[in-house]
Amino acid sequence: MTYLLSLHSSTRQDKSFSNQLLAEFEASFQTQHSITDIRSRFTGDVPHLDFEAQAAGRVPEAKQNSDQKRAFALAQELTQELCNASALVIATPMYNWGPPSSLKAWIDRIVNVRTFYQNSGELADLPVTVIVSSGGLYSAGENTKHDFLRPLLVEVFSRIGVRDLQFINCDPAGPMEYGRIDQFAPESGFSKARGQVAAAASRVR
Ligand SMILES: Cc1cc2nc3c(=O)[nH]c(=O)nc-3n(C[C@H](O)[C@H](O)[C@H](O)COP(=O)(O)O)c2cc1C
Known part of the structure; x- marks a missing residue:
């Protein structure tokens, strides 16, 4: 067992519903698995891909030259952190029917030659939980067809x-x-979300 990788995207700090639920998830995870190590990342700290980084992310690692390795370094660090985790939890708001752009920036780093093009299979048994907070009801009913956040993450x-x-x-x-x-x-x-935290946090690899 290694650590819980914990990402958050809301800038509302402790007023944020997703952040509050994330804190409960982390506490529950630590209690249920005796894993004390939590690697926390605020996705707002992840820079968007520049040209060099996106190009390097498509070159097989063994063939990357030193410039490409440098451009790929952050993607490599975030990917390694993901591949080594015992579980991943993401807390995110819905912004304009999709993810905050900072969460997309993290996604654009971790989908790369290693995880996608070479499909290393390292994530097959990783439990992933996503805590989503949205102003309107999008997880059920009429609005589900306007939800582009969950379908994107599923994909x-x-x-x-x-x-x-x-x-x-x-x-x-x-x-x-x-x-x-x-x-x-x-x-x-x-309260509805809170009731689902313990069961979700019980999953570990
Ligand atoms: C820029 C922005 C865009 C938003 N877009 C949506 C939206 O498309 N649908 C929705 O239901 N709520 C939307 N909201 C409301 C947030 O999803 C809601 O406030 C949520 O609780 C924020 O998560 P947090 O409490 O974890 O910060 C938006 C809020 C902001 C600031």
Whole structure:
């Protein structure tokens, strides 16, 4: 066992519903598995791909020259961190029907020659949990057809060989954000999501 890789994307710090649920997930994971090591990353710190990095990410590692290795270094670091993890949890808001661009920047680093083109198979048994908070209800009902966040993540993770992907849905967050319902009321989107945390955190490889 190594560590829990924990990503967060909301800039709302402790006001963020996804961040609060992430803290509960981490605590539950540590209790259930006695893994104390948590590698935390704020996706806002991941720079978008530049030309050199995206080109290098498509060259087989063994054939990369020194410039390409340098351009690929951050992708390599993030990919290695992902491949070594015991589990991955991502906490993210929905922004404009999709992921925050910073989460997409992380995705654009970890989908690369190693995970996708060479498909190393290293992620086959990695449990991945995604905590999603959105203002409206998008995980069920009429709005599901406008949800481009979950389908994108399903596609990305299946393409790189992940077979165990679960979502924890904190929605609708709007009524809690605007004080129309108490966050801790049993019928709130937050309480619904909270009820799914322990089972999701029980998964480890
Ligand atoms: C830039 C921006 C775009 C947003 N777009 C959507 C959206 O498309 N659909 C939605 O339901 N909520 C949207 N929201 C609301 C957030 O998803 C909601 O506030 C969520 O709770 C934020 O997550 P957090 O509490 O973890 O910060 C948006 C908020 C921001 C700031």
